[in-house]
Every structure is written in structure tokens, then in C-alpha cells.
Amino acid sequence: xxxxxxxxxxxxxxxxxxxxxxxxxxxxxxxxxxxxxxxxxxxxxxxxxxxxxxxxxxxxxxxxxxxxxxxxxxxxxxxxxxxxxxxxxxxxxxxxxxxxxxxxxxxxxxxxxxxxxxxxxxxxxxxxxxxxxxxxxxxxxxxxxxxxxxxxxxxxxxxxxxxxxxxxxxxxxxxxxxxxxxxxxxxxxxxxxxxxxxxxxxxxxxxxxxxxxxxxxxx
Numbered sequence: 001x002x003x004x005x006x007x008x009x010x011x012x013x014x015x016x017x018x019x020x021x022x023x024x025x026x027x028x029x030x031x032x033x034x035x036x037x038x039x040x041x042x043x044x045x046x047x048x049x050x051x052x053x054x055x056x057x058x059x060x061x062x063x064x065x066x067x068x069x070x071x072x073x074x075x076x077x078x079x080x081x082x083x084x085x086x087x088x089x090x091x092x093x094x095x096x097x098x099x100x101x102x103x104x105x106x107x108x109x110x111x112x113x114x115x116x117x118x119x120x121x122x123x124x125x126x127x128x129x130x131x132x133x134x135x136x137x138x139x140x141x142x143x144x145x146x147x148x149x150x151x152x153x154x155x156x157x158x159x160x161x162x163x164x165x166x167x168x169x170x171x172x173x174x175x176x177x178x179x180x181x182x183x184x185x186x187x188x189x190x191x192x193x194x195x196x197x198x199x200x201x202x203x204x205x206x207x208x209x210x211x212x213x214x215x216x217x218x219x
Contacts, residue, residue: 018064018122019093020047020057026087027071028052036074043070061123061143068148078185081151082192085158090167093119106164106172107213110137113160124156135213137206150180153204158192160206168217174208177201 018024028049031041038049045066051057059067072080090100096116103109114126123145127138139156141149157176165171175196176189182199183189189197 014060014062016058016060016063017118018059018061019055019119020052020059021055022091022093022119023088023122024059024064024067025052026091027067027084030080030084030087031071031075034075034077036071040074041070042067045070061145064123065143065145065148068151072151078188079192081154082158082188085155085192086162088155088159089113089120089163091120096120100163101167102219103167103217105214105217106168106208107135109163109167110135110213121156124152126156126160130210133210135208135210137208139204139206150178150183153178154189154192157206161193167219168215172208172212174206177203177205177207179204 028038028041032038042049045059045063047057047059047063047067090097096112096119099112099116100109100120103112110126110128113120114128117125123141123143125140125142127140129136129138137160139153141152145152157174161172161174161176164174171194173196174194175198176193177198179201180199186197
């Protein structure tokens, strides 16, 4: 495994740069589909549902974390982060999503994800490292996620596993490692991330044999 310098872009917690009708709306739609009231979901966020769906609102990381905390509390379901992740990529984020859909292989898709991470992955920054045999993707906290960090990791890794399967036409043998200890709902990890999932590791990362990066994708 290559040596990794954990250096990443850092955003101010109260800087409003995340379009509300992108990832936040995806989480809100998931909650609404499970019968959660939008007012209860947005309580304490200073946000209004009508403004979000109209594309008039940008959120700060702090507001996103409050929204995630509300969704977790209201839904009380172990699969919320994973189902949210399945809906994230390629997503509906304008030109960035269009580029993802037309990526010719996984390497190209990862380059787009990393280059456009402020739009595609605003709260965790993906970082790709390669050695002779493997590709390693690290997820770096660039906003001080705190209690919502695990939720974001679960969602982000699920998003990449799901996207690579959807666009590549096959499920890849991703190995997912987490710093946190094995949770009681570990079966959700097996279902959404695969059986090669480990806990209590030094870094939050995904690993894949390098040759999968250049397998041509259909379409």
C-alpha cells in the first residue's frame, strides 16, 4: 500500500456552497418516500423545502450535518446511509453527472469524481493512489463531519460501488476498510459493499485490483 499524505481541501463549516437541489434534496426525497414530514426533517436547519426543490438554496456543511442528523433520528433505520449512497452517482448534478455517465472506464470516472468533488462529493474528498497491483481510494473529511462522519463514509463508499456496477455492468471486488469498529448492523455493509469489508483499520479507504481501472465500460 502506498504511503498517503492526508492533506485535503478544507471548507469553513458555515460556508454555503452546496446546492440544496443536489445531494441534500436526494436525502430529503429518500426521507419523504418513507413518510417523514419535511418540516420535521428540516427542523433547526433554517431551510425551507420549497426553496430547496426550486434550486434557490445553497447549504453550508453545518446545515448538511443537521439535515443528516434529523434524517437519522426520524427514519431510525440502519440502511438510510446506504440507500442514500445508492442514489448519489452519477446523480443529477449537471455537466459533472453527464461526464460520469459517459466515462469510458473506472479510472476516467474516478478522475471526474476527484476533479469535480466540490459538486459530486462536497463533504468528503476522494483521493486516488496507485501501486503496482492495486488502486486505493481514500475518503478525507474536509468539513469536520463529527458524528455524521460514519454516515458519510457509508454513503460515499456505497455510491462508488453502486456506480461502478451500474456503469460498468458488473459488480467489482471492492475491499472496503473503516477506522471504526464493526457496528451492530454489519449486514448492511455486506449487502451494499460486499463481503470484503473490514473494521478497526488505520484509514477509511477502498481497494481494488488495479487492472479493473482500465476495463472498458459498455455504452
